[in-house]
Amino acid sequence: MxxxxxxxxxxxxxxxxxxxxxxxxxxxxxxxxxxxxxxxxxxxxxxxxxxxxxxxxxxxxxxxxxxxxxxxxxxxxxxxxxxxxxxxxxxxxxxxxxxxxxxxxxxxxxxxxxxxxxxxxxxxxxxxxxxxxxxxxxxxxxxxxxxxxxxxxxxxxxxxxxxxxxxxxxxxxxxxxxxxxxxxxxxxxxxxxxxxxPESPRWLVYRGRIEEAKLIMHRITSDDEIGEQIAAMEESLHRGDEELSAMSQIKELCHKRMRIAVIVAIIISIAQQLSGINAILFYAPTVFEQLGGGTNTAFQQTVWVGLVSVVFTLAAILLVDKLGRRPMILFGLLWVMVSHLICAYGFKTATYTLSPEAVQELPAEVDSAALVPMVGKTFDSDIAFKDALIEVLGAEPARTHAAAIIAESASMNAGLILGGILSFIAAFHFSIGPLMWVLFSELFPTSLRGVAIPFFALVSSTISAAVQFMFPWQLANMGGTSIFLFYAIVGAAGCAAIWPFLPETKNLSIEEIQLQLEKKTL
Known part of the structure; x- marks a missing residue:
């Protein structure tokens, strides 16, 4: 082989x-x-x-x-x-x-x-x-x-x-x-x-196990290239021992010449997660149940999320070196904003009315008699409707049966909201989703990545955890309109904040990117 x-x-x-x-x-x-x-x-x-x-x-x-x-x-x-x-x-x-x-x-x-x-x-x-x-x-x-x-x-x-x-x-x-x-x-x-x-040859060289590294290199590299590659690894690692201590990297990140890179990394770390991506991905059936299609339809619609994610991630991989990072990220954030505004409008114009016929269609385990005070009343928001359900059924039964009751009561443009959600999924996976990691690998020189990338990954992960933790409470207490409006504002604010600082790194070496960033130093 x-x-x-x-x-x-x-x-x-x-x-x-x-x-x-x-x-x-x-x-x-x-x-x-x-x-x-x-x-x-x-x-x-x-x-x-x-x-x-x-x-x-x-x-x-x-x-x-x-x-x-x-x-x-x-x-x-x-x-x-x-x-x-x-x-x-x-x-x-x-x-x-x-x-x-x-x-x-x-x-x-x-x-x-x-x-x-x-x-x-x-x-x-x-x-x-x-x-x-x-x-x-x-x-x-x-x-x-x-x-x-x-x-x-x-x-x-x-x-x-x-x-x-x-x-x-x-x-x-x-x-x-x-x-x-x-x-x-x-x-x-x-x-x-x-x-x-096999183990990574580079790690074996790092640990001084040169002969083991050579044995692995013989399996994956031409014999006439092994000596040169091993020597390059040793030189790189030796240079790194002098330059890449954690404290040195932290001091360098705080230097004014790294200011633009740090600003861009912070903005995109925050905007990526506050765009609402993990609220949608991690609660997809729950979100789609709010559209009134019921549980089975909601699960079917999640499949579309996956397919759209695959198509637009592939598109981003194929086009990033042709279109460039800056236009894809800026356009993507604006696309995120528009998509969420569509969803917010869809929820804003929705109404909820529980008719006598609808009550008869509910599952047998729902206490239909308790719903009588709600029959015939029209609610102009999902929050008002859910609050009424809690009042007549109690908190736990209301949470359990909300999807079935909404399916029989909601009057909304579900197709519009579904389109808005899928549009957001497309925008995210075409831009700020994969391109954040591309930027992290380009904005920071090799000597700083050991601290820089884990730190900004930690920022992103912390916000992601907060979004996932808060979303059920937000859905129960803020409603679809307010949630998607907030995410739209994040998209607009992220685009405005990063616009003056974001460089174009396409076809540039790490050294050329650093020179470009230093020219932009505040």
Whole structure:
């Protein structure tokens, strides 16, 4: 087998971690309603459950770098894959709410698979394939998200149609466990496959294990290039030992010549997460239930989210070096704003009326008699309607049956709102989603990335956790109009804030980018 093909295969195996991450991150979206009903959760408890992996990754980000340097990339990836698998098993078997949260936090500790996978691929992939293979890692994340939506939809459909296999597995009672358990096999496959990839030669050189590095290089590199590459690694690492101490990097980041880079990184870190992407991705069925189509329709619509994500992520990968970073990001933020304004308008013009005929169509477990005071009344917002439901049914029954009752009561342009949501998904994955990571790798010189990228990833992850935690409460207390209007304002503010500072980095070397940024120094 060609040596470069071997390196390609090793990189692809490691990139499977992106798929497992996407699957783990999105599969929880389908379980929200079922877990809420089984454990009687409040909005804040739901927020804690969904955001628990995001809080877990905050700690993991601090440990991943030192662990990679101490025990190696391969062993770190194996530990991460093991945590994914254990998290999937314990999530599916969780006996109670606390157990489920703890299992999901463990999965969050493994979310560093994104950065560690990218690190390994960058160090082992042939130069001409390096960019594409790192991009494959990003694409695998989106494919994992899409797979999660497909799995959730198929399980719900099988349960609703009483498919023989679903009845045999008692799917109706344990559907959320099967959703979470769908990650077990992919995580196990990735875990086993990692034992067959070699350690990163660069890490072996870093640890002074030159002969071991040469043996691996013989498997993936032409023999006449090994000596030169090993020498280059040693020179680079020696230079890094002098220049890349954590304190030196922090001092350098605070220098005025890095001011523009830091400003851009902070703005895009905040704007990316406050745009509402994880509110949509992690609560997709819950969001679509607000459109009045019912639970089954909501799960079907989540599949469109996954497909749109794949198409526009691929478009971003193909076009970023042609269109440039600056126009794609600025246009993307404006696109985000317009998409959310469409959604806000759709919810603003919606009304909710529970007719006598609609009451008869509700599931038998809904207390129809308690709904009599609401019959014939028209509510001009989802918040007013939900408050009335809580008043007549009580908080827990209202949360449990809200989707079914909204499906029979809502009068809105659901197609318009659905189009707005899918437009936002497209805008995000075409611009600020993947391009934030591209900018992080370009704005900062190699000597500062060890501190800069983890720090801004931490900023992004912290905001992501807050968004996931607060969204159920926001949906219950602010309503669709206010939520999407807020996200639209974030898009506009992000575009206005980054406009004066964002450089065009297309086709520029790291050194040329640094010179351009220094000319812009405030």
């Amino acid at each position: 060609n040596k470069q093909v071997k390196a390609f295969i090793f990189a692809i195996v490691v990139a499977l971690g992106g798929f497992v991450f996407g699957l783990d991150a999105a599969v929880i979206s389908g379980t929200v309603g079922f877990v809420t009903e089984q454990f009687g959760l409040s909005e804040l408890q739901v927020g804690i459950l969904v955001s628990s992996p995001a809080f877990g990754v905050l700690f993991a980000l601090l440990a991943a770098g030192p662990l990679c340097n101490k025990i190696g990339r391969k062993k770190t990836l194996i530990i991460i894959a093991g945590m994914y698998w254990i998290s999937a098993v314990t999530s599916a078997l969780a006996p109670n709410y606390i157990g489920l949260v703890c299992a999901r936090i463990l999965g969050g500790l493994a979310f560093t698979s994104i950065t560690v996978s990218a690190m390994y691929i960058g160090e082992i992939a042939p130069p001409k394939w390096r960019g594409k293979l790192v991009s494959v890692n990003q694409m695998n994340i989106v494919l994992g998200l899409t797979a999660a939506y497909f799995v959730n939809y198929l399980l719900v459909k099988a349960t609703d149609t009483e498919a023989a296999w679903a009845v045999k597995l008692n799917m109706e009672q344990h559907i959320w466990r099967y959703m979470l358990g769908s990650e077990i096999v992919p995580a196990l496959v990735w875990l086993v496959a990692l034992f067959f990839v």
